[in-house]
Amino acid sequence: MIDATMTRRMEEATRLTRAGKLHEAMAILQGAMPEERGQEAPDNAYCGGTTFEGSCRVIDKGAPASRPASAESGSQRAGEPSAGAAPSSAFGHARQATTGNILGGDIGLPSAWRDKWRLLRESMAQPEQAHGINEAAEPGAFTAGCFTHHAGTRDYKLYLPGGYHGQALPLVVMLHGCTQDPDDFAAGTTMNRLAEEQLCCVLYPAQPMTANSSKCWNWFKAQDQQREGGEPAILAGMTRQVIATHGLDASRVYVAGLSAGGAMATTLAMTYPDLYAAVGVHSGLPHGVAQSLPDALGAMKGGSGPLGGGGPARAFGWASEVPAIIFHGDQDMTVHPSNADRVAAQYAASRRAGEPVKPGTSHARVTVEQGKVANGHAYTRTTHHDVKGEPRLEQWRVTGAGHAWSGGSPRGSYTDPKGPDATREMLRFFYHHQQGESRAS
Template sequence: MIDATMTRRMEEATRLTRAGKLHEAMAILQGVVPGGQPGGKSGTRDEATPDESCRAGHTFEGTCQVREEEAPASRSASAETGSHRRAEPSAGAAPSSVYGHARQATTGTFPGSDVGVPSAWRDKWRQLRETVARPEQARHTSETAAPGTFTAGSFTNHAGTREYKLYLPSGYHGQALPLVVMLHGCTQDPDDFAAGTTMNRLAEEQPCCVLYPAQPMTANSSKCWNWFKAEDQQREGGEPAILAGMTRQVIDTHGLDASRVYVAGLSAGAAMATTLAMTYPELFAAVGVHSGLPHGVAQTLPDALAAMQGGTGSLAGGGTARASGWASEVPAIIFHGDRDTTVHPSNADRVAAQYAATLREDETASHRESSGRVTVEQGQVADGHAYTRTTHHDGKGEPRLEKWQVHGAGHAWLGGSTHGSHTDPRGPDASKEMLRFFFCHRQDERSMS
């Protein structure tokens, strides 16, 4: 008899098999965590207790606590997704849980691979194993995508495989729409992030397609994007190469506007968004960084923790991007709560320092302000947070960089829906403001400036 635990293991093993990760899939079916012992937990979050997950290592966002709750039955499955959400981290919660790479899988034969696997699953497992193609060339698979649907897909290239969800607005009929790439934070997934940011609903109001890459637990056990690892901070390698390749494939498949491609993320996803802006500036016309960190400031666990706690080194205290060795011409919009206890608010200034609008060291701050290059606005959301918005303009008066310091806000997507995790509905609405900023920019205009 197949119990619920084995059913969950088989579902995860099926996903890993289709991604070419046969070792990990077999380990899950046998009740083995990669690097663990037979008969242990399967590695799925619903089987591990919070304390067990937290003791396993380190993460760089939130906690391991899990709470399952049903979403309202009236919620749209396409515009806001994810019926089960995780609990938000408590204020001041210390970073916990795990990160790490799964060992590389092959498509060979595994001696004793059927040991411990119920006979009811063996035939299906063998069929799946036999149909897995070697990822020697980029490949892309997806469900049939139709307007107004939220479909699943998978992308593979030389750097690895990632699954994703793609939202096509109901007004899409093959025209060259913009594309917004949304990178979730730790412990999240595409459904959760779509529900929390409400970006699919906004894509109906301001037609665009929205791509949500998924970070699997096999790449990072808390599903964080590996912004803090040297191998995932480079062009044509690691996670940046996978994400850039996936983005290009979606553009080509659906005939989207390659000059209007944008990337945004939360926390670890925001740090990876900045990495993409640094390593693939020709691909992205603008970037949104929510509660994130600068690119290239961490390559080890101590570096990452130091950066999250306020930072040390060349960018500490708002140092220049030139000193860090990294800078990007990509226009950027930055959101950060000044009560963020997970990623220190000083990181907003450090991120801004890596973008072109703040690199004009030959101009004094007073000269920039007097010439109208920089404007500062104080605002208040009705029944919500106050904020300070600092905007850097180019020679044509267009915004090149916006930094939103939100007073009293913690580590959460501002203006988001409680249908998703890590959100703060008290605003300002980061999703709307990011789309407004994004749609002011296109790649061909930047290349001519």
Template sequence: MIGATMNKRMEEATRLTRAGKLHEAMALLQGAIPESKGEEASVKPYQGGKIFEGTCEVVDEDGSVSKSRPTSRASSSAYGHGRKPRAGAFTAGRFSSHAGSRDYKLYIPSGHKGQALPLVVMLHGCTQNPDDFAAGTNMNQLAETQQFCVLYPAQPVSANNSKCWNWFKAEDQQREGGEPSILAGMARQVIDTHGLDASRVYVAGLSAGAAMATTLAMTYPDLFAAVGVHSGLPHGVAKSLPDALGAMQGGTGPLGNSGKKTGVEWASEVPVIIFHGDRDTTVHPNNADRVAAQYGASRPAGGANKPTVEKGKAANGHAYTRTTHHDAAGKPCLEQWKVHGAGHAWSGGSVKGSYTDPKGPDATQEMLRFFMQHQQPS
């Protein structure tokens, strides 16, 4: 009964948050959740072992299932005797490891003939799923024309009542445990299975997915060559649902490069592109600046290569301000888009998906442009 009551409170808090009533949601949760506990973890921290060991099964378009033998990152036969999805198909699969299991959808463009293509990992927002997110971002259409693969991990209701990635839990903010371990292992296995380019792996997300994307960039900088954060939050600023709602309201907390011990630990050199609407009532727009602060390690010291600021407007859509920082070699390493008049939605997205704003600018196109300028050093 207690668990059922808690679930109802969390569902109501999520509804209030979506409606922009953050204070009411905060009050509801603070009265319902024991201090520093938050929602009970559905994925226990992974203690030791090889991070990328796991098994996969692929559900082909005809609904049949091909199971694999256990594999590791070092293995070249990630699916064992299972069948690979046909090129050009949007197929379903499941990844399992010691850290947990998640379903996923995978898009492979029809032009894939075994060449080492890039991989973009897309993390949906709360209440969404891979199909919804793919439709709203148009990422598969661009994958077909620009030749890269797209991996859409799925967060189940069993892990979070609203299908949010658990970016606000301490056990899901570390390299060798919880959701970061599952997502990194899933990406590695897809790369191994399909012979993709391990030096060109990127991750992007919306809202809770964006918060988890920046957590992946912080915890697996050796895997992800760049990250896209749309309407997201900084890494490590929350340890519970009440903390999360406080951060979403624009609460203050330690940031990367803040001079504090925890801030230094959170600094990253992974290149980042950030989108955020300045009328977002779900995740306060100041979180975009707070995310950018955690990636300050990628910027040249001493004020070299001052950022460039560009103002523009999407055709028949929103105006925007783009601020770009360049590394010592002159390559963009931090790009921040403030979309004027936009709320909590994927900029330039399709009405076929939820939480999209077709008035642009096109976040999908811009993220891909930014991503393809970066790869892991050889």
């Protein structure tokens, strides 16, 4: 039974958690039970010994506004490496999440107290929502979980929209950029808001600093570019577990990412085309273009490696039939805009568009549209259609945009509200595709 002293400690710990002070909250609780310290997880443990998937509801209080990417210098934007930069700081801009990861905050608690604290915390959170203190929160549930695979362990956040009642909804997997985290990426892309409108679930895997000191997905390492190995295997396994646990539609599973996350998204399209029905690559790089950090830096700068241009890229070994939508700013000083053409060249729709038309066969149709966001950026959208007229590849080039999520919210890092809405356009594109459709057209 929880005595009055412990209740007061839990209330104070809850208050500190809401303020983003997880370490102080844990110190209060751990100090109350010295006899149980032996049950705690080790300091270097990333995922707690027992995982309560989806057991904690995260109450977002809103991330502080960040500077738009266009306002940052080239050396500051997304952690662009200088000559003496640490090898792992290939992408990203550091921003500390104010809401924290509640499951991560529970790691140091014995299981007997973990559930009691969670229940008290949730009961205390309800009046706040009722009084409108958390007006920015979505009506769905944003939960924390942890997935373990023989290749490694990763935390994640999962958004279940308010309209989810166990039905087989689509799933969108969102891969953050370096130094970002699921909360930051969700706030910046506003994908959860769109998930409410269009009824889909959203999975945000988290890359820990133990895997990469800047929390970048390791797209440039050979061991993380293969099926059934490294980070692709972890992410695919996590995706499958979430689908099975929540009864989601396995034929409508999509993956998107920004920067290093965009590079890993295209790697998943190359290595797991049977799992992901479509892919969104924002400010990313092609699959397999780098095998080391020097390769990665050269590719980011638009170097002349094996994927040094659209034409040579078509002859490169990697290719995917997965439909793709690509966004890139033409003023990106972190990942050279030419990488968008290189990414596009790895997808079948782009390859077929460059092939000569044979007598008696149909040819993919390519359309080019130019537009401008009201009081925002101009853009060029190039769309490759299949013989049925469906979009198989879309490439958006945003004029004047830097290394930032187009049309995103300033509540998250590395967003550019002046661009076309990449989140909405990706969902629109995704919903045209599902597994089982013909990919040879």
